[in-house]
Amino acid sequence: MNKKDLGELKQARIFNNITEEQIESLMDCVQGTIRNFSKGSTVFSAGDQIDSIGVVMEGQLEVESLDYWGNTAIINLINPGEIFGEAYASADAEPLPNDVIALSDCRVLFMNMQHILTQCQRACSFHNQLIQNLFTIATRRNRYMNRKISHMSKRTTREKLLSYLSDIAQQKGSNSFQIPFDRQQLADYLSVERSAMSAELSRMAKDGLIKYHKNQFELLDQ
Structure with a gap:
Protein backbone atom coordinates (compact mmCIF):
# COMPACT_ATOMS: atom_id res chain seq x y z
CA MET A 1 0.00 0.00 0.00
CA ASN A 2 1.54 3.31 -1.06
CA LYS A 3 1.73 6.63 0.77
CA LYS A 4 -1.17 8.12 -1.24
CA ASP A 5 -3.46 5.21 -0.31
CA LEU A 6 -2.54 5.51 3.36
CA GLY A 7 -3.15 9.26 3.30
CA GLU A 8 -6.62 8.77 1.82
CA LEU A 9 -7.51 6.06 4.33
CA LYS A 10 -6.29 8.20 7.24
CA GLN A 11 -9.13 10.63 6.42
CA ALA A 12 -11.78 7.91 6.87
CA ARG A 13 -13.69 7.91 10.15
CA ILE A 14 -13.16 4.19 10.58
CA PHE A 15 -9.43 4.93 10.98
CA ASN A 16 -9.84 7.77 13.49
CA ASN A 17 -6.98 7.81 16.02
CA ILE A 18 -5.04 5.22 14.01
CA THR A 19 -1.75 6.22 12.35
CA GLU A 20 -0.81 5.49 8.75
CA GLU A 21 1.75 2.95 9.94
CA GLN A 22 -0.90 1.21 12.03
CA ILE A 23 -3.36 1.22 9.11
CA GLU A 24 -0.76 -0.53 6.96
CA SER A 25 -0.19 -3.10 9.70
CA LEU A 26 -3.95 -3.69 10.02
CA MET A 27 -4.35 -4.63 6.36
CA ASP A 28 -2.93 -8.10 6.95
CA CYS A 29 -5.23 -8.62 9.94
CA VAL A 30 -8.41 -7.63 8.09
CA GLN A 31 -7.53 -9.00 4.62
CA GLY A 32 -7.58 -5.50 3.15
CA THR A 33 -7.78 -5.24 -0.64
CA ILE A 34 -8.26 -2.20 -2.90
CA ARG A 35 -10.43 -2.40 -6.03
CA ASN A 36 -11.22 0.11 -8.78
CA PHE A 37 -14.71 0.61 -10.23
CA SER A 38 -15.66 2.60 -13.32
CA LYS A 39 -18.59 5.01 -13.36
CA GLY A 40 -21.92 3.17 -13.59
CA SER A 41 -20.54 -0.20 -12.55
CA THR A 42 -22.10 -2.32 -9.81
CA VAL A 43 -20.09 -2.73 -6.61
CA PHE A 44 -22.65 -4.94 -4.84
CA SER A 45 -25.94 -6.29 -6.19
CA ALA A 46 -29.18 -6.88 -4.31
CA GLY A 47 -29.20 -10.52 -3.23
CA ASP A 48 -25.43 -10.74 -2.74
CA GLN A 49 -24.08 -12.46 0.36
CA ILE A 50 -21.10 -10.38 1.44
CA ASP A 51 -18.39 -10.88 4.05
CA SER A 52 -16.54 -7.56 3.72
CA ILE A 53 -17.26 -3.89 4.34
CA GLY A 54 -16.12 -1.20 1.93
CA VAL A 55 -14.36 2.12 2.54
CA VAL A 56 -14.64 4.66 -0.29
CA MET A 57 -11.20 6.11 -1.03
CA GLU A 58 -12.09 8.07 -4.18
CA GLY A 59 -15.36 8.81 -5.98
CA GLN A 60 -18.96 8.44 -4.88
CA LEU A 61 -21.31 5.47 -4.55
CA GLU A 62 -25.09 5.29 -4.43
CA VAL A 63 -27.12 2.74 -2.49
CA GLU A 64 -30.40 2.27 -4.33
CA SER A 65 -33.38 -0.05 -4.25
CA LEU A 66 -35.37 -1.17 -7.26
CA ASP A 67 -38.96 -2.35 -6.89
CA TYR A 68 -40.86 -4.89 -8.99
CA TRP A 69 -41.94 -2.20 -11.49
CA GLY A 70 -38.45 -0.75 -11.94
CA ASN A 71 -38.88 2.31 -9.73
CA THR A 72 -35.65 3.44 -8.06
CA ALA A 73 -35.32 4.85 -4.55
CA ILE A 74 -32.05 6.27 -3.23
CA ILE A 75 -31.19 4.89 0.19
CA ASN A 76 -27.89 6.68 0.68
CA LEU A 77 -24.94 8.38 -1.01
CA ILE A 78 -21.49 7.21 0.09
CA ASN A 79 -18.64 9.71 -0.19
CA PRO A 80 -14.87 9.39 0.26
CA GLY A 81 -14.00 8.32 3.80
CA GLU A 82 -17.37 6.64 4.39
CA ILE A 83 -18.08 2.92 4.76
CA PHE A 84 -20.83 0.64 3.45
CA GLY A 85 -22.03 -2.94 3.81
CA GLU A 86 -21.38 -3.17 7.55
CA ALA A 87 -24.92 -4.30 8.41
CA TYR A 88 -24.76 -7.32 6.07
CA ALA A 89 -21.11 -8.41 6.17
CA SER A 90 -21.42 -11.35 8.54
CA ALA A 91 -21.99 -15.08 8.18
CA ASP A 92 -25.55 -15.02 9.56
CA ALA A 93 -26.69 -11.79 7.88
CA GLU A 94 -29.44 -11.60 5.27
CA PRO A 95 -28.56 -11.04 1.60
CA LEU A 96 -28.11 -7.43 0.55
CA PRO A 97 -31.49 -5.79 -0.14
CA ASN A 98 -30.05 -3.01 -2.32
CA ASP A 99 -27.64 -2.32 -5.18
CA VAL A 100 -24.47 -0.29 -4.64
CA ILE A 101 -23.57 1.63 -7.81
CA ALA A 102 -20.52 3.76 -8.67
CA LEU A 103 -21.67 7.29 -9.54
CA SER A 104 -18.13 8.10 -10.70
CA ASP A 105 -14.85 6.27 -11.09
CA CYS A 106 -14.14 4.88 -7.62
CA ARG A 107 -11.47 3.23 -5.52
CA VAL A 108 -12.69 1.12 -2.62
CA LEU A 109 -10.89 -0.67 0.22
CA PHE A 110 -12.59 -3.91 1.28
CA MET A 111 -11.99 -5.43 4.73
CA ASN A 112 -13.27 -8.78 5.98
CA MET A 113 -15.82 -8.17 8.75
CA GLN A 114 -15.06 -11.36 10.67
CA HIS A 115 -11.37 -10.47 10.73
CA ILE A 116 -12.21 -6.95 11.91
CA LEU A 117 -14.25 -8.27 14.84
CA THR A 118 -11.75 -11.01 15.75
CA GLN A 119 -8.52 -9.74 17.22
CA CYS A 120 -5.31 -11.23 15.89
CA GLN A 121 -2.72 -12.87 18.15
CA ARG A 122 -0.88 -9.57 18.58
CA ALA A 123 -3.96 -8.03 20.27
CA CYS A 124 -2.99 -4.59 18.93
CA SER A 125 -4.52 -1.59 20.68
CA PHE A 126 -5.22 0.02 17.30
CA HIS A 127 -7.28 -3.03 16.27
CA ASN A 128 -9.47 -2.29 19.30
CA GLN A 129 -9.69 1.31 18.09
CA LEU A 130 -10.87 0.08 14.68
CA ILE A 131 -13.70 -1.88 16.32
CA GLN A 132 -14.70 1.14 18.43
CA ASN A 133 -14.74 3.34 15.33
CA LEU A 134 -16.94 0.83 13.50
CA PHE A 135 -19.43 0.85 16.38
CA THR A 136 -19.51 4.66 16.40
CA ILE A 137 -20.16 4.78 12.66
CA ALA A 138 -22.95 2.20 12.93
CA THR A 139 -24.61 4.33 15.62
CA ARG A 140 -24.43 7.43 13.43
CA ARG A 141 -25.80 5.48 10.47
CA ASN A 142 -28.76 4.41 12.59
CA ARG A 143 -29.50 8.05 13.42
CA TYR A 144 -29.29 8.95 9.72
CA MET A 145 -31.83 6.27 8.81
CA ASN A 146 -34.13 7.42 11.61
CA ARG A 147 -34.04 10.96 10.18
CA LYS A 148 -34.87 9.65 6.71
CA ILE A 149 -37.81 7.67 8.08
CA SER A 150 -39.00 10.84 9.79
CA HIS A 151 -38.91 12.78 6.47
CA MET A 152 -40.66 10.03 4.52
CA SER A 153 -43.38 9.63 7.15
Whole structure:
Protein backbone atom coordinates (compact mmCIF):
# COMPACT_ATOMS: atom_id res chain seq x y z
CA MET A 1 0.00 0.00 0.00
CA ASN A 2 1.54 3.31 -1.06
CA LYS A 3 1.73 6.63 0.77
CA LYS A 4 -1.17 8.12 -1.24
CA ASP A 5 -3.46 5.21 -0.31
CA LEU A 6 -2.54 5.51 3.36
CA GLY A 7 -3.15 9.26 3.30
CA GLU A 8 -6.62 8.77 1.82
CA LEU A 9 -7.51 6.06 4.33
CA LYS A 10 -6.29 8.20 7.24
CA GLN A 11 -9.13 10.63 6.42
CA ALA A 12 -11.78 7.91 6.87
CA ARG A 13 -13.69 7.91 10.15
CA ILE A 14 -13.16 4.19 10.58
CA PHE A 15 -9.43 4.93 10.98
CA ASN A 16 -9.84 7.77 13.49
CA ASN A 17 -6.98 7.81 16.02
CA ILE A 18 -5.04 5.22 14.01
CA THR A 19 -1.75 6.22 12.35
CA GLU A 20 -0.81 5.49 8.75
CA GLU A 21 1.75 2.95 9.94
CA GLN A 22 -0.90 1.21 12.03
CA ILE A 23 -3.36 1.22 9.11
CA GLU A 24 -0.76 -0.53 6.96
CA SER A 25 -0.19 -3.10 9.70
CA LEU A 26 -3.95 -3.69 10.02
CA MET A 27 -4.35 -4.63 6.36
CA ASP A 28 -2.93 -8.10 6.95
CA CYS A 29 -5.23 -8.62 9.94
CA VAL A 30 -8.41 -7.63 8.09
CA GLN A 31 -7.53 -9.00 4.62
CA GLY A 32 -7.58 -5.50 3.15
CA THR A 33 -7.78 -5.24 -0.64
CA ILE A 34 -8.26 -2.20 -2.90
CA ARG A 35 -10.43 -2.40 -6.03
CA ASN A 36 -11.22 0.11 -8.78
CA PHE A 37 -14.71 0.61 -10.23
CA SER A 38 -15.66 2.60 -13.32
CA LYS A 39 -18.59 5.01 -13.36
CA GLY A 40 -21.92 3.17 -13.59
CA SER A 41 -20.54 -0.20 -12.55
CA THR A 42 -22.10 -2.32 -9.81
CA VAL A 43 -20.09 -2.73 -6.61
CA PHE A 44 -22.65 -4.94 -4.84
CA SER A 45 -25.94 -6.29 -6.19
CA ALA A 46 -29.18 -6.88 -4.31
CA GLY A 47 -29.20 -10.52 -3.23
CA ASP A 48 -25.43 -10.74 -2.74
CA GLN A 49 -24.08 -12.46 0.36
CA ILE A 50 -21.10 -10.38 1.44
CA ASP A 51 -18.39 -10.88 4.05
CA SER A 52 -16.54 -7.56 3.72
CA ILE A 53 -17.26 -3.89 4.34
CA GLY A 54 -16.12 -1.20 1.93
CA VAL A 55 -14.36 2.12 2.54
CA VAL A 56 -14.64 4.66 -0.29
CA MET A 57 -11.20 6.11 -1.03
CA GLU A 58 -12.09 8.07 -4.18
CA GLY A 59 -15.36 8.81 -5.98
CA GLN A 60 -18.96 8.44 -4.88
CA LEU A 61 -21.31 5.47 -4.55
CA GLU A 62 -25.09 5.29 -4.43
CA VAL A 63 -27.12 2.74 -2.49
CA GLU A 64 -30.40 2.27 -4.33
CA SER A 65 -33.38 -0.05 -4.25
CA LEU A 66 -35.37 -1.17 -7.26
CA ASP A 67 -38.96 -2.35 -6.89
CA TYR A 68 -40.86 -4.89 -8.99
CA TRP A 69 -41.94 -2.20 -11.49
CA GLY A 70 -38.45 -0.75 -11.94
CA ASN A 71 -38.88 2.31 -9.73
CA THR A 72 -35.65 3.44 -8.06
CA ALA A 73 -35.32 4.85 -4.55
CA ILE A 74 -32.05 6.27 -3.23
CA ILE A 75 -31.19 4.89 0.19
CA ASN A 76 -27.89 6.68 0.68
CA LEU A 77 -24.94 8.38 -1.01
CA ILE A 78 -21.49 7.21 0.09
CA ASN A 79 -18.64 9.71 -0.19
CA PRO A 80 -14.87 9.39 0.26
CA GLY A 81 -14.00 8.32 3.80
CA GLU A 82 -17.37 6.64 4.39
CA ILE A 83 -18.08 2.92 4.76
CA PHE A 84 -20.83 0.64 3.45
CA GLY A 85 -22.03 -2.94 3.81
CA GLU A 86 -21.38 -3.17 7.55
CA ALA A 87 -24.92 -4.30 8.41
CA TYR A 88 -24.76 -7.32 6.07
CA ALA A 89 -21.11 -8.41 6.17
CA SER A 90 -21.42 -11.35 8.54
CA ALA A 91 -21.99 -15.08 8.18
CA ASP A 92 -25.55 -15.02 9.56
CA ALA A 93 -26.69 -11.79 7.88
CA GLU A 94 -29.44 -11.60 5.27
CA PRO A 95 -28.56 -11.04 1.60
CA LEU A 96 -28.11 -7.43 0.55
CA PRO A 97 -31.49 -5.79 -0.14
CA ASN A 98 -30.05 -3.01 -2.32
CA ASP A 99 -27.64 -2.32 -5.18
CA VAL A 100 -24.47 -0.29 -4.64
CA ILE A 101 -23.57 1.63 -7.81
CA ALA A 102 -20.52 3.76 -8.67
CA LEU A 103 -21.67 7.29 -9.54
CA SER A 104 -18.13 8.10 -10.70
CA ASP A 105 -14.85 6.27 -11.09
CA CYS A 106 -14.14 4.88 -7.62
CA ARG A 107 -11.47 3.23 -5.52
CA VAL A 108 -12.69 1.12 -2.62
CA LEU A 109 -10.89 -0.67 0.22
CA PHE A 110 -12.59 -3.91 1.28
CA MET A 111 -11.99 -5.43 4.73
CA ASN A 112 -13.27 -8.78 5.98
CA MET A 113 -15.82 -8.17 8.75
CA GLN A 114 -15.06 -11.36 10.67
CA HIS A 115 -11.37 -10.47 10.73
CA ILE A 116 -12.21 -6.95 11.91
CA LEU A 117 -14.25 -8.27 14.84
CA THR A 118 -11.75 -11.01 15.75
CA GLN A 119 -8.52 -9.74 17.22
CA CYS A 120 -5.31 -11.23 15.89
CA GLN A 121 -2.72 -12.87 18.15
CA ARG A 122 -0.88 -9.57 18.58
CA ALA A 123 -3.96 -8.03 20.27
CA CYS A 124 -2.99 -4.59 18.93
CA SER A 125 -4.52 -1.59 20.68
CA PHE A 126 -5.22 0.02 17.30
CA HIS A 127 -7.28 -3.03 16.27
CA ASN A 128 -9.47 -2.29 19.30
CA GLN A 129 -9.69 1.31 18.09
CA LEU A 130 -10.87 0.08 14.68
CA ILE A 131 -13.70 -1.88 16.32
CA GLN A 132 -14.70 1.14 18.43
CA ASN A 133 -14.74 3.34 15.33
CA LEU A 134 -16.94 0.83 13.50
CA PHE A 135 -19.43 0.85 16.38
CA THR A 136 -19.51 4.66 16.40
CA ILE A 137 -20.16 4.78 12.66
CA ALA A 138 -22.95 2.20 12.93
CA THR A 139 -24.61 4.33 15.62
CA ARG A 140 -24.43 7.43 13.43
CA ARG A 141 -25.80 5.48 10.47
CA ASN A 142 -28.76 4.41 12.59
CA ARG A 143 -29.50 8.05 13.42
CA TYR A 144 -29.29 8.95 9.72
CA MET A 145 -31.83 6.27 8.81
CA ASN A 146 -34.13 7.42 11.61
CA ARG A 147 -34.04 10.96 10.18
CA LYS A 148 -34.87 9.65 6.71
CA ILE A 149 -37.81 7.67 8.08
CA SER A 150 -39.00 10.84 9.79
CA HIS A 151 -38.91 12.78 6.47
CA MET A 152 -40.66 10.03 4.52
CA SER A 153 -43.38 9.63 7.15
CA LYS A 154 -44.74 13.10 6.35
CA ARG A 155 -47.98 13.00 4.40
CA THR A 156 -47.45 15.59 1.65
CA THR A 157 -44.57 16.43 -0.67
CA ARG A 158 -44.29 19.89 0.90
CA GLU A 159 -44.09 18.43 4.40
CA LYS A 160 -41.38 15.99 3.28
CA LEU A 161 -39.36 18.78 1.68
CA LEU A 162 -39.70 21.07 4.69
CA SER A 163 -38.71 18.27 7.04
CA TYR A 164 -35.62 17.42 4.98
CA LEU A 165 -34.51 21.02 4.36
CA SER A 166 -35.05 21.98 7.99
CA ASP A 167 -32.96 19.00 9.08
CA ILE A 168 -30.09 19.96 6.75
CA ALA A 169 -30.22 23.58 7.96
CA GLN A 170 -29.95 22.42 11.56
CA GLN A 171 -27.03 20.13 10.72
CA LYS A 172 -25.21 22.95 8.88
CA GLY A 173 -26.05 25.55 11.51
CA SER A 174 -27.23 27.94 8.80
CA ASN A 175 -30.39 28.77 6.86
CA SER A 176 -28.30 28.80 3.64
CA PHE A 177 -26.75 25.52 2.53
CA GLN A 178 -26.13 23.04 -0.27
CA ILE A 179 -27.76 19.63 -0.41
CA PRO A 180 -25.91 16.56 -1.77
CA PHE A 181 -28.67 15.62 -4.25
CA ASP A 182 -29.73 16.74 -7.70
CA ARG A 183 -33.49 16.94 -8.37
CA GLN A 184 -33.95 13.30 -9.37
CA GLN A 185 -31.85 12.07 -6.46
CA LEU A 186 -33.82 14.21 -4.01
CA ALA A 187 -37.12 12.92 -5.39
CA ASP A 188 -35.88 9.33 -5.09
CA TYR A 189 -34.59 9.96 -1.57
CA LEU A 190 -37.96 11.32 -0.41
CA SER A 191 -39.92 8.77 -2.48
CA VAL A 192 -41.88 11.40 -4.38
CA GLU A 193 -42.46 12.01 -8.09
CA ARG A 194 -39.88 14.41 -9.55
CA SER A 195 -42.21 16.68 -11.52
CA ALA A 196 -44.58 17.01 -8.56
CA MET A 197 -41.64 17.80 -6.28
CA SER A 198 -40.28 20.43 -8.68
CA ALA A 199 -43.71 22.06 -8.88
CA GLU A 200 -43.94 22.06 -5.08
CA LEU A 201 -40.51 23.69 -4.76
CA SER A 202 -41.70 26.46 -7.09
CA ARG A 203 -44.82 26.97 -4.97
CA MET A 204 -42.75 27.04 -1.78
CA ALA A 205 -40.52 29.74 -3.30
CA LYS A 206 -43.59 31.73 -4.39
CA ASP A 207 -45.02 31.42 -0.87
CA GLY A 208 -41.82 32.91 0.56
CA LEU A 209 -40.65 29.77 2.34
CA ILE A 210 -37.43 29.17 0.42
CA LYS A 211 -35.04 30.45 -2.21
CA TYR A 212 -33.07 27.98 -4.28
CA HIS A 213 -30.83 27.56 -7.29
CA LYS A 214 -29.84 24.06 -8.30
CA ASN A 215 -28.72 22.41 -5.03
CA GLN A 216 -28.23 25.68 -3.10
CA PHE A 217 -31.12 26.44 -0.72
CA GLU A 218 -32.03 29.22 1.68
CA LEU A 219 -34.82 28.94 4.24
CA LEU A 220 -36.70 32.21 4.72
CA ASP A 221 -38.36 33.60 7.83
CA GLN A 222 -42.13 33.43 7.54
